[in-house]
Amino acid sequence: MDSPVEKTPTSVYGGHGDHPGLRGSTTQLRDIQKRLPLRVLSDADWLQWVTQGYVVVRNSVPQTKLEAVVNMLWEFQEMDPNNPSTWYQPQRREIAMKELNGTGMVEVYNHQSLWDTRQEQRVYDAFVDIWDREDLWVALDRANLNPPNAAARDSGKVNGFIHFDVDPSVRPLPVSVQGVLSLKKQGGEIGGFQCVPSVFAEIDEWWSKQPANSNPFKPDVSGHDIINVELDAGDLLIFNSLLAHGVRPNRSKDSVRMAQYISMFPADFENEGLRQERLRIWRDQAHPVGDPFPGDPREFERRNYKRAKLGPLGVKLLGVEPWPAPTQGSRR
Numbered sequence: 001m002d003s004p005v006e007k008t009p010t011s012v013y014g015g016h017g018d019h020p021g022l023r024g025s026t027t028q029l030r031d032i033q034k035r036l037p038l039r040v041l042s043d044a045d046w047l048q049w050v051t052q053g054y055v056v057v058r059n060s061v062p063q064t065k066l067e068a069v070v071n072m073l074w075e076f077q078e079m080d081p082n083n084p085s086t087w088y089q090p091q092r093r094e095i096a097m098k099e100l101n102g103t104g105m106v107e108v109y110n111h112q113s114l115w116d117t118r119q120e121q122r123v124y125d126a127f128v129d130i131w132d133r134e135d136l137w138v139a140l141d142r143a144n145l146n147p148p149n150a151a152a153r154d155s156g157k158v159n160g161f162i163h164f165d166v167d168p169s170v171r172p173l174p175v176s177v178q179g180v181l182s183l184k185k186q187g188g189e190i191g192g193f194q195c196v197p198s199v200f201a202e203i204d205e206w207w208s209k210q211p212a213n214s215n216p217f218k219p220d221v222s223g224h225d226i227i228n229v230e231l232d233a234g235d236l237l238i239f240n241s242l243l244a245h246g247v248r249p250n251r252s253k254d255s256v257r258m259a260q261y262i263s264m265f266p267a268d269f270e271n272e273g274l275r276q277e278r279l280r281i282w283r284d285q286a287h288p289v290g291d292p293f294p295g296d297p298r299e300f301e302r303r304n305y306k307r308a309k310l311g312p313l314g315v316k317l318l319g320v321e322p323w324p325a326p327t328q329g330s331r332r
């Protein structure tokens with residue numbers, strides 16, 4: 001990335017994502033020959049990861065830390081968990097990445113509780129397993145609070161949108177991962193993360209069969225099964241960005257879907273522009289620039305919360321301090 005605030009051009013494809021990954025790499029994540037021993041994932045998890053494009057790390061974060069995020073999200077959204085009449089407030093700002101409108105995105109990025117889950121050792125270790133390297137940065141990402149959607153329930157609409165946050169039409173294919181930490185039970189009528197593993201399995205062949213001028217960010221997945229993954233509170237779902245995915249509407253009567261987006265990617269400490277932009281977002285309690293992230297017109301974070309304190313892992317995950325030189329066996 002040349003410029004830290006470089007915006008994804010709102011191209012012919014309209015607003016779309018540009019999830020950070022490993023620039024200029026040609027080794028696909030599913031083709032990594034592991035050098036570091038697995039810390040969190042089992043061999044069966046690894047097999048699931050390389051074949052299905054996602055893996056679930058159960059109990060990745062202790063309950064108290066999940067509760068801190070949950071409580072913050074209710075407060076931030078100015079909603080009362082015990083009073084459903086407060087759950088349906090108009091979205092405060094339009095999202096340029098249109099499919100995300102009305103899906104419960106919460107424009108909070110820097111609260112202490114979000115940093116506490118990002119700094120959880122088991123979460124970090126899971127991403128070390130995925131990348132086979134220790135020098136990682138955490139994406140500065142937000143959360144989701146998606147109340148029951150009566151219209152989806154009444155109409156029987158099951159699936160929501162399906163998209164990519166990277167461009168699956170470029171070659172070599174982008175190398176990137178994303179993640180969802182479930183803060184409450186999701187799946188079934190509550191919906192939440194949904195994905196299309198069969199397209200991931202054959203992405204080259206699938207793309208080669210798409211009509212000319214197809215929008216690569218909005219894939220046509222007809223004929224493929226869309227899977228809604230069941231997650232409990234504390235489960236971290238990590239997915240390859242080449243897995244088409246989206247949010248299934250919440251068709252439950254009274255259960256709210258809540259999640260925090262957590263993902264990590266290889267640190268780019270020498271990229272001073274990008275590093276300074278990350279420090280700015282944390283220091284000023286601001287939002288990242290880009291089509292998916294409209295920011296909060298109230299500036300609620302900056303006005304109401306203290307700047308998050310970072311521990312020894314956090315300062316490296318943000319980019320305040322560099323990672324030490326690679327240890328033996330690591331791929332750096």
Ligand SMILES: O=C(O)CCC(=O)C(=O)O
Nearest residue numbers: 144165180192193246247
């Ligand atoms: O809410 C989710 O589970 C997925 C949202 C999404 O599209 C993403 O995390 O990129």
Ligand SMILES: [Fe+2]
Nearest residue numbers: 163164165245
């Ligand atoms: Fe996405």
